[in-house]
Amino acid sequence: MISFLSAVSLLGSSALCFAAGTEAPARPPDVLKRMVVAAESSGIEVLDSKSGDSRDTYHLRDAHYLGYTVRDGKAYTVAWLFYIRSTPEGREIPPARGHDFIVMFDPDFRIVACAGAGGGPYRMEGDRLMDAEGECADFKSRDIAVRHGGWLIGNSTLAYPFSDRITDAEWEAGTFKR
Numbered sequence: 001m002i003s004f005l006s007a008v009s010l011l012g013s014s015a016l017c018f019a020a021g022t023e024a025p026a027r028p029p030d031v032l033k034r035m036v037v038a039a040e041s042s043g044i045e046v047l048d049s050k051s052g053d054s055r056d057t058y059h060l061r062d063a064h065y066l067g068y069t070v071r072d073g074k075a076y077t078v079a080w081l082f083y084i085r086s087t088p089e090g091r092e093i094p095p096a097r098g099h100d101f102i103v104m105f106d107p108d109f110r111i112v113a114c115a116g117a118g119g120g121p122y123r124m125e126g127d128r129l130m131d132a133e134g135e136c137a138d139f140k141s142r143d144i145a146v147r148h149g150g151w152l153i154g155n156s157t158l159a160y161p162f163s164d165r166i167t168d169a170e171w172e173a174g175t176f177k178r
Contacts, residue, residue, distance in 0.1 A: 035079045036063050038109040047081065047101065047114065057086045061098065067124030069139035071162045076112065076139070077105040078129060080122045102129065102136075102153050104161055112161035118154020129153070144176065 028034060039047040039060065049060045062082040068075045082100040100120060104113040123130050129137040129151075137151035137158060148166040150159045159165075166176045 031065050031077060032063060034109045035065065035077065035081075035103070035105060036060065038105055038111060039063070039079075039081055039103065042111045044111060044114060046083075046099070046116075047103070047111070049083070058083050059086065064122070066122055066129070069124075069127045071139070074107045076107070076161065077109070078124060078139075079103045079105070080117060080120060102158055104158070106161070113150070113159045115151075115153045115158035116156035118156070147176075 040049060042048070047060075049058055060081060061084045062080075064080040064082075066078045066080055068077045070076070079102070080100060081103055082098060084098040100117040102115050102117045102122065103111055106112045120131060122136070127138060127140045128135050129139070136153050138146075142164065144166060147160050147162075147164055148168075148171045150157045152158075170176045
């Protein structure tokens with residue numbers, strides 16, 4: 001007779017084997033660390049924990065691995081990053097306390113898209129990015145407006161990072177229609 005733990009273990013082993021046969025590459029075990037290192041070293045000013053010119057300091061407070069989407073056989077990691085700004089010494093009124101971003105990483109954990117998020121909470125359901133009100137982005141979409149303009153996340157636009165992106169020049173010339 002098989003024990004409950006053995007059954008769970010066997011089921012988990014089967015799921016791992018099944019996952020290995022799908023188009024989705026396995027995610028690295030250190031995905032959170034890779035996201036934080038990539039954000040901090042990206043050169044994107046708003047994603048860099050730092051001391052500002054006005055003595056304000058910015059700190060990465062939370063990094064949430066939301067999931068990934070697969071396009072053209074490549075897994076793109078989706079994250080929700082939240083930063084806080086501390087009150088400088090001697091200031092009586094604290095500054096705005098935080099801002100958050102939806103960030104997409106390519107398979108090598110380079111940032112390929114970043115947008116101000118507007119508070120969340122965010123989650124992934126399959127290939128769709130969701131917030132409390134519903135779908136924010138369908139990363140499987142090949143709609144021409146999305147391929148050119150990206151997705152509206154909060155009050156910002158998350159650029160469409162995939163290889164079939166329509167550039168401004170292609171949009172203006174109409175060459176994407178051919």
